[in-house]
Amino acid sequence: MTPTPTPPSIDALLDIMARLRDRERGCPWDVEQTFETIAPYTIEEAYEVADAIDRRDHADLRDELGDLLLQVVFHARMAEEAGHFAFGDVVASICDKMVRRHPHVFADARVESAAAQTANWEALKADERAAKGEADASALAGVSRGLPEWQRALKLQKKAARVGFDWPDVGPVFDKLHEEIDEVRAEFAAGADPARLTDEIGDVLFVCVNLARHAQVDVSQALRHANAKFERRFRRMEALAAEAGSGLAQQSLAEQDALWDRAKAEESR
Structure with missing residues (x-):
């Protein structure tokens, strides 16, 4: 019987x-x-992990998690070279944090539900910020400015909701969305000032995030699905145009719309 080879340890990486x-x-x-220079790759690898999960491609997920782990090792190595900290310190830090933030698992505290644990988690994080001397006592404290803006919007909304600043159901969210869209229309009618449009379209996007939150829909996943759907249908349009002996750019907008409708119809079948 051939022995199973021992997988490489983190030391090898x-x-x-x-x-x-x-x-x-x-x-x-x-x-x-x-x-x-490495930070953008770190963000990209995290999104590729999410994409593999979304596609339920576990082999690809394994590879993408490796790529993401490499990012952690890369940053830790640069920090060690500069005398800041080493990989072992990163591991020690997250181990300490996980134990500290789960007293119901590693100590004698009790939580009754996932919602209670979320509230407890936020309280513990607030205590940690206070211990570091951070003076921000706002309910919105702790939302990183390095997040993609849609994700910051979601986190800000969730934090506000924890202190009761939230609509009771999805109905008022729809009303607010219609209100914000009407304000964008008014700005276009008034001459489409870029600064005003930026402000008003930002409001529309913020409400869309709120709508997704109330619907319990993951914003990133929803947008990935929309992107994939658009790309799939557009590529089919290109193929249909090529089959007809012309390029998509040579088609009129009406002809392109017809190809789009045909691509949609093919999917529905």
Whole structure:
């Protein structure tokens, strides 16, 4: 019987990263990177993890989680080189945080529901901010400005809702959405001032996030589905135009609309 090979440990990945960052014998690209240049890749890898989950592609999810882990190792390696902290400190920090924020698991506290745990989690985070000397006592404190804006909107709305500032059901959200769309229409009618349109369209998007929250729909997932649907149908339009012996750009808008309707009809079948 052939023994099952032992999978590499995290130490192997840390060693690979150290060799890649070696100033004399490492990879030139890896050596010249900084926290700022790597940050966009970190965000991209997190979204690719979400995409693999959305597609239920577990083999791809395995690979994408590896890519995301590499980002953590990359940042930790750069921090170690600068004398800030090492990978082990990152692990120790998150272990300490998870134990501290789950006293109902690791200590004698009790929580009755997931909702109660969420409230307790926020209270513990507020205590941690206070212990660090952060003076912001607002119910909105702790929402990172580094998040995508739609995600910041969602977190701000959830925090406001925890202190009762929320609509009781989805009806008023629809009313607010119609109100904001009417205000955008009015701005166009008044001459479409860019600053005013930015403000009013921002209000529409904020309410759309609120609508998704009340519907318990994941905003990012909904938009990914919409993007995928648009891309799928548009590519089918291109294929249909090619079958007819012309490019999509040579079609009139009415002809393109007809192709779009045909692509939609094919999906419904």
